[in-house]
Amino acid sequence: MGRLAVALVVSLWVIPISIMVNHVIPDPYMDEIFHIPQAQQFCNGNFRSWDPMITTPPGLYYLSLVPFISGLWRRNGTLSLSKFCSSAVLRSTNGVLAVLCSILLYDIILHLRPSIGERGATLYTIVLTLYPLHWFFTFLYYTDVASLAVILAMYLACLKRHYWLSALLGGLAISIRQTNVIWMLFVAGTGAIDYLVGEYHKKFNDHIMITKSEGLADENYRPVSANLKRRKMGSSVRATDISISKASVCSSRGSSNFSSGMLKEIQEIFFALWCLKWNFFVLFTPYLLIFSTFVSFVIWNGSIVLGAKEAHTVSPHFAQIFYFGLASTAAMGPIHFNLHQAAALFKSLRMSKLVGFFVVCMALTAGLISVHFFSIEHPYLLADNRHYPFYIWRKVIKAHWLMKYLLVPLYVYSWSSIFHILGKFQRKTWVLLFFLACAAVLIPAPLIEFRYYTIPFFFIILHSPVGKYKHWFLIAVLYLIVNFFTMAMFLYRPFHWDHEPGTQRFIW
Helix, strand or coil: CCHHHHHHHHHHHHHHHHHHHHHHCCCCCCCHHHHHHHHHHHHCCCCCCCCCCCCCCCHHHHHHHHHHHHHCEEECCEEECHHHCCHHHHHHHHHHHHHHHHHHHHHHHHHHCHHHHHHHHHHHHHHHHCCHHHHHHHHCCCCHHHHHHHHHHHHHHHHCCCHHHHHHHHHHHHHHCCCHHHHHHHHHHHHHHHHHHHHHHHHHHHHHHHHHHCCCCCCCCCCCCCCCCCCCCCHHHHHCHHHHHHHHHHHCCCCCCCCCCHHHHHHHHHHHHHHCHHHHHHHHHHHHHHHHHHHHHHHHHCCCCCCCHHHHCCCCCCHHHHHHHHHHHHHCHHHHCCHHHHHHHHHHHHHHCHHHHHHHHHHHHHHHHHHHHCCCCCHHHHHCCCEHHHHHHHHHHCCCCCHHHHCHHHHHHHHHHHHHHHHHHCCHHHHHHHHHHHHHHHCCCCCCCHHHHHHHHHHHHHCCCCCCHHHHHHHHHHHHHHHHHHHHHHHHCCEECCCCCCEECCEC
């Protein structure tokens, strides 16, 4: 069990299904008709050529060239990799990145939950790699798998406090998809909080250890970490008097309890930021540099997207955040939709009494307003019957004029369940930053695309409790059924349009 086992298991389904997809559909399909020719232009050395219909930066195309750099050759001063850039080979980029994703997921899981052990982390990772949206686009030349792989690498580097490396990976993530700038800021924000909390606690406890050893400790001081080992006292104490005196100024403001409410957390974080401002500035400046570069590009470009700007204008699509909540809890159905979870939510509302009732009323009101005034019917959604959201929109949300309102309680339950589960294991500020990041990514997007939900979904599931093995077994079965159905429909249920030649296929 371990990284090798995870990579091997994922490869066992990536390789044969990739071969099958390339055999049945050898030519570019859907968005591949833009991405593959553009990547092939790069293979031929035409780096100034650009299709104006492509909305995302060229990061994926450069990643596709990396494995073949050693094999490139020059003819008349022109780079040529064209023989390596068939549709099948370009698609294999995502196959390789899917294996890399599995390894990164494994490492993140062990970092966040070391007690789970290698065997548990292996099984948990294998289930996550079967998540239908991630699994399906492993076999096509889209930006989703590459985007997730780099975001996971960025997050893991931040968790390990390699902030400069994390920021560089954030820049790479933005070069694949612009909205990844939000996830870079989220990772930087959560990393900053972890750093500030950890260092603040360390300075506080160091001060207590030394003052106790000298008989000067205040009886109101309490160590915040039971696992912090006492330092050996001796001649080194006098040598650190100056630094400790600085730490005592910060620690003298009181206890560092970061779990006593949102406002208390924010207050303590800002105080820790003041005490550690110079270290913080040095460590987290790279994120600011990457973000500043991105903002400069947006100003120069006049838009966040590169091409097809008319079809991708920013719109206030507040209903999108509710769709995401329901889609994510549905993908974790056995964890969120069970009697135990429903009873836990009801109990938490009952304990908070009027506050809980007020919050639920506000959430329901926000949901009703969102679906009534800010539910967008994008022309692509209405016109393209190849995508599953087309059928969900027409057969579910638009089945009756009341349906979109009747779904609001389910949306509210979904987000309540997400907040309840995340709140058990994450700081309130972490949950707040996550929700703001989701809102910043999803609300401006006028088109309902389940692919946009992949990255935030993985952040949810990685920070949710492992739970019972039966839940994960049911989730794995659910994913396998959905994957079998969607791939069978994609490969073996083609259809034709009367108004346009060519074979059409069902896709997410």
